[in-house]
Amino acid sequence: MLTLEKYKTKATRHDCPSCGQKFVFTRYVDDAGEYIADDVGRCNRESKCGYHRTTKEHFADNPTERAERASRPAYPRAVSRPKPEAKPFDTIPRTYLEQSLTGYDRNGFAQFLLTRFDAAAVSQAVARYLIGTDGGRCVYWQVDGQGRIRTGKLISYDPTTGKRRKDTNPNWSHAELKKRGALPESFELAQCFFGEHLLKAEPSAPDAIVEAEKTALIASLIFPEFVWLAC
Ligand SMILES: [Zn+2]
Structure with missing residues (x-):
C-alpha cells in the first residue's frame, strides 16, 4: 500500500518541489517505507501552495515503474536489517x-x-x-x-x-x-x-x-x- 509518510522527526518532512519551503512536504512511501519519486507527495501549505502529486499520477506518467516495484523481492521483514542506531544526543536538564x-x-x-x-x-x-x-x-x-x-x-x-x-x-x-x-x-x-x-x-x-x-x-x-x- 502506498501512503503518506507518518510524521516521526523533522527529517520526515521535506522541501516542497513546488513552493520550495523546507520541512513542509510529505512524501508517499510503500509498505517497506521506501519513497516513491521525490516529487510525489503533498505540501502541507494547503492554501499558500496546495501542491499534491499522487502516486496514481506518478505511475500514470511512469507506467513501467509500478511493474518494476512489484517485481522487486519482498522486503525481508522477518530478518530485516537492524535499524541504524539513532545518533546519540544530549539534553538540557x-x-x-x-x-x-x-x-x-x-x-x-x-x-x-x-x-x-x-x-x-x-x-x-x-x-x-x-x-x-x-x-x-x-x-x-x-x-x-x-x-x-x-x-x-x-x-x-x-x-x-x-x-x-x-x-x-x-x-x-x-x-x-x-x-x-x-x-x-x-x-x-x-x-x-x-x-x-x-x-x-x-x-x-x-x-x-x-x-x-x-x-x-x-x-x-x-x-x-x-x-x-x-x-
Ligand atoms: Zn509547497
Whole structure:
C-alpha cells in the first residue's frame, strides 16, 4: 500500500518541489517505507501552495515503474536489517527550563504581546509553548515529544515594537550553559522544532510550520486550534 509518510522527526518532512519551503512536504512511501519519486507527495501549505502529486499520477506518467516495484523481492521483514542506531544526543536538564518560566515583566516579547492581545490568552500561549525568560531575553525552548529539552533560543525584543533588539545577538541555551560549565564541552546538540512537544500533547490538532518562533507564537494566539511549529 502506498501512503503518506507518518510524521516521526523533522527529517520526515521535506522541501516542497513546488513552493520550495523546507520541512513542509510529505512524501508517499510503500509498505517497506521506501519513497516513491521525490516529487510525489503533498505540501502541507494547503492554501499558500496546495501542491499534491499522487502516486496514481506518478505511475500514470511512469507506467513501467509500478511493474518494476512489484517485481522487486519482498522486503525481508522477518530478518530485516537492524535499524541504524539513532545518533546519540544530549539534553538540557529540566530545571533550567523550569527556572526560566518566570520574569515575564522583563521579557520584551511577552510585554509586546500584552500590548496586542488579551492577558489571559497571552499567559495561556506562553505556558503552552513553554516560553521562558533569561536575563530579560525571551527563551524559545525546543522540547521534543518525549519532553526532552534539546536547547533554547535566546532573543531580546523591544517591548514596544516587538522587534528584535539590534544591540544584542541571539544565543543558544546549550552554548551558554556550556560556557558556564553547567553542560559538558562534549554536549551533542540535536535540534527539534519549537513547539514539537505539542504534537504529542495535542495529537489531533493540525500542525503548521513557520520560520520564526515569534511568528508561531503570534499565530497561535490568532489560530489556537493549530499547533504552530518553528524550525
Ligand atoms: Zn509547497
